[in-house]
Amino acid sequence: MAKATKKQALGRGLSALLKDPSNDIQSAKDKNADKVIGNIVELELSLIEMNPFQPRTNFNEESLRELASSISELGVIQPITVRKLQFNKYQLVSGERRFRASKLIGLETIPAYIRIANDQESLEMALVENIQRQDLDPIEIALSYQRLIDEINLTQEQMSERVGKKRSTIANYLRLLKLDPIIQTGMRDGFISMGHGRAIINIEDQTIQLDIYEKILENKLSVRDTEHLVRQYNTTQKVSVPTKFKEELPKFVKKGIKDFSEYFGHKIDVKVSSNGKGKITIPFHSEEDFNRIKKLVQRAK
Template sequence: MAKKKELSRGIRALLSNIEDKTSLPQTKEIVKELSSSIAEISLEDIEINPFQPRTEFDPEELVNLAKSIKTYGLIQPITVRSLGGNKFQLISGERRLRASKMAGLNAVPAYIRIADDQGMLEMALVENIQRSELNAVEVAISYQRLIDECKLTHEELSGRVGKNRSTITNYIRLLKLPPVIQAGVKKDQISMGHARALAGVDNVSLQLTYFHRTVENKLSVRALEQLIRGGGSSNQVSSTSSNTHSGNSLPSEVVAIRDQLRDQFGSKVEIKRDTKGKGQFVIKFNNDMDFNRILEILQED
């Protein structure tokens, strides 16, 4: 798990060493340490990047994010570059930074980078991902940083970390979940499988309803998926086991294939099959971008 600390002696010493022009091996170690450390930085010490391509932000989205940050804190840290003298320039996360100001925060969690660290940062983040103690949200944040800060495509990222593109997509989708659900993943209230199922629900209110039901009733991933398919019916939770053995249920081996396809495509996949073995696959998508993403996966395979 990323270490969260004040901008104290440890991080100050690392930044001071960089300013003193350390050797290349030492610089690599410093970049590695910074890549997995989260510091609390005063908003007064962060300046906006003048070359930020995005200049307009949806006011309603900012207000909603500010409310969320006020309640749950900033789940995904921003990234800044050290300018020396305890001053920093924003690299990514301006929307989160603005919303944090609106929420009345004095400081925000941030990853700190140094000048000319692109290649070293990439290696450090890839190494961090391999660590078993990271939770799914922390892995997703690392993937997103590799895409945003190291300018890797999904295909390049897939090659760097040795994971299928569909697996990477599934992780990144977690960052679109409401902060309370992301926090639930970090606190081990729900698993990656639960989060993936919730990410397939378009309505935020429904996502939250299903999340709270899952935590309160200690639902399995399979039970949550059945709850979602049933539209949240109160009978759905209690009838999970009986439905599994009903005459219309799929054989266990077909269910396993369906779940594997859901993981592969990062979308809802339904298999309809009669007693004679005749049926159809249904792969659901939310929009044209999602449709094209699924097509790319099909063409790869």
């Protein structure tokens, strides 16, 4: 507890230093820069503007409220990162969910690491730090890689070094951007996996891609089934699902799937064997999403 109090007091002291016009730190060479840069500072939320380079575009409202509730009870455990623009003005680099959640519950300040970076460095930091997150969907990651290529002029080899991923992994993500936009959206919404997308991308014609995508959803095809379908098309130029992949669900299951999907907020997968026994699969996209589903299950008891 004593350590936490000392850390917070230090943050307040640094905040006071930043508000002193005679200590307007603009570069790492300025006086007192070493006391601020890389340290945790309590910053007023009103002094921080959003990052125009933020690669993340989807923020689930329910998970934001859950994070806000957690912050209300425990505080902001992991500081955000900002870059200094000018005197008493900052721009968010990473931590937008924590920033948004803190504003939701009316916090006035938030712990932050301060960095000094130009626009290009800020974009690269935001993209690289966001790629490391566990809750980004494959298309968000692919778009971040593409922006590093287009706007920072990084090669795949340089990206591999920056993000600690194999070049082949980066190439696989980038290839997903060749999928029809409807399929990309389906992947972002969790209707199909990255494995499905990697199989479909082996067909260049986007009309055929969509045909296969519809077959996947209609027949609940696995990644292996999808790969078989793609190989079949490349051999015969026809898209037809073998009978063994077609599983007709009982009427009572068909009637109930929609209710399940609406309740949990995800497309629910149901498989039924020939003896009448089945399995219900509920997908989740992040720790917050898992906890949200857990609460729904507990509430239904």
